[in-house]
Amino acid sequence: MTILVTGATGNVGRHVVDLLVRAGVDVRATSRNPESLDLPAEVDVRRADLTDPKTFEQALQGVEKIFLYAQPSGIEGVVEVAKAAGVKYAVLLSSMAAAGRDPDHWIARWHRAVEDSIEQSGLAWTFVRPGPFAVNSLQWAPSIRDHQPVRILYAHSYLSAIHELDIAEVSTCALLQDGHAGARYHITGGDSVTQAEQVALIGQAIGRELAFEDVTGDDARAELRERFGPRIQVLIQTGVLDPMATPEIIETRIRYYVEALEGPAEIDGTVEKVLGKPARTFAEWAVDHKADFTKRSVS
Numbered sequence: 001m002t003i004l005v006t007g008a009t010g011n012v013g014r015h016v017v018d019l020l021v022r023a024g025v026d027v028r029a030t031s032r033n034p035e036s037l038d039l040p041a042e043v044d045v046r047r048a049d050l051t052d053p054k055t056f057e058q059a060l061q062g063v064e065k066i067f068l069y070a071q072p073s074g075i076e077g078v079v080e081v082a083k084a085a086g087v088k089y090a091v092l093l094s095s096m097a098a099a100g101r102d103p104d105h106w107i108a109r110w111h112r113a114v115e116d117s118i119e120q121s122g123l124a125w126t127f128v129r130p131g132p133f134a135v136n137s138l139q140w141a142p143s144i145r146d147h148q149p150v151r152i153l154y155a156h157s158y159l160s161a162i163h164e165l166d167i168a169e170v171s172t173c174a175l176l177q178d179g180h181a182g183a184r185y186h187i188t189g190g191d192s193v194t195q196a197e198q199v200a201l202i203g204q205a206i207g208r209e210l211a212f213e214d215v216t217g218d219d220a221r222a223e224l225r226e227r228f229g230p231r232i233q234v235l236i237q238t239g240v241l242d243p244m245a246t247p248e249i250i251e252t253r254i255r256y257y258v259e260a261l262e263g264p265a266e267i268d269g270t271v272e273k274v275l276g277k278p279a280r281t282f283a284e285w286a287v288d289h290k291a292d293f294t295k296r297s298v299s
């Protein structure tokens with residue numbers, strides 16, 4: 001059986017490749033820049049872009065299952081190419097937002113557009129819907145490496161951030177075992193901690209007490225505009241987002257942080273149900289990523 005992994009350079013996709021190789025599966029991996037991939041020698045690497053479905057025509061020949069990143073622009077073409085090539089099953093890296101209480105939010109619409117296309121395609125599928133990734137905390141790594149205080153938006157808001165390896169393990173189970181077709185797996189990390197506590201746990205992992213600044217209100221709005229601006233522009237240009245929605249995106253995010261101050265964040269048991277072991281905690285993630293907070297990457 002050959003399984004194709006898109007997003008093989010991604011935090012989750014890279015682990016999916018390794019887990020499948022370890023399971024003895026024939027793995028094909030795609031990237032828009034395959035020369036940047038550093039994968040086990042037995043992996044068959046191809047260049048492909050989800051926004052350009054014909055780039056998957058060759059890559060999908062002989063493939064039975066696919067691990068997909070969510071890219072609404074091109075998804076209908078990608079599922080057509082997949083079906084024509086004989087693919088039977090797709091595991092999609094979606095988002096908890098797809099089932100969220102804010103169905104018009106752009107992140108919900110982005111992922112639901114892809115889920116809808118897959119559901120209507122006739123392929124069998126599993127939708128893996130994680131909450132916030134623990135790896136988002138790497139945004140703090142430059143400040144921590146530079147011994148500067150970490151700027152945290154709403155530092156006392158709670159998250160149950162999920163380790164990328166748990167997402168990859170759940171996805172790999174769905175690819176390799178029977179019984180996951182039609183499942184929408186809402187998955188979270190193993191504990192609820194505030195962002196300030198996350199910084200403290202990173203400090204414990206690297207053996208240094210870390211300072212932070214709590215950024216709220218208009219300062220947080222300004223930082224969000226800077227952070228989301230380029231992605232919002234892409235969404236407006238591709239028609240996914242109405243330009244009038246931009247201020248609402250920022251306000252929705254602020255509301256999310258403010259509500260999360262109440263805590264604790266929800267901890268879901270799905271990872272344990274699927275894997276037979278509890279989801280990893282943030283402290284475990286911090287230990288696994290010690291090097292990211294202590295070493296400078298060579299560019």
Ligand SMILES: NC(=O)c1ccc[n+]([C@@H]2O[C@H](COP(=O)([O-])OP(=O)(O)OC[C@H]3O[C@@H](n4cnc5c(N)ncnc54)[C@H](OP(=O)(O)O)[C@@H]3O)[C@@H](O)[C@H]2O)c1
Pocket residue numbers: 006007008009010011012013030031032033048049050051069070071093094095096129130131132133135136
């Ligand atoms: N961060 C969160 O809190 C969160 C929460 C819920 C869900 N999610 C979902 O998880 C995704 C991020 O996962 P991650 O952290 O593993 O990703 P990542 O490390 O940011 O990497 C993104 C991957 O997507 C691939 N990709 C992007 N555009 C592509 C295209 N047009 N065609 C083919 N591949 C493309 C990239 O591949 P190449 O560059 O090699 O082509 C790369 O491997 C988000 O996009 C979202 O859908 C994230």
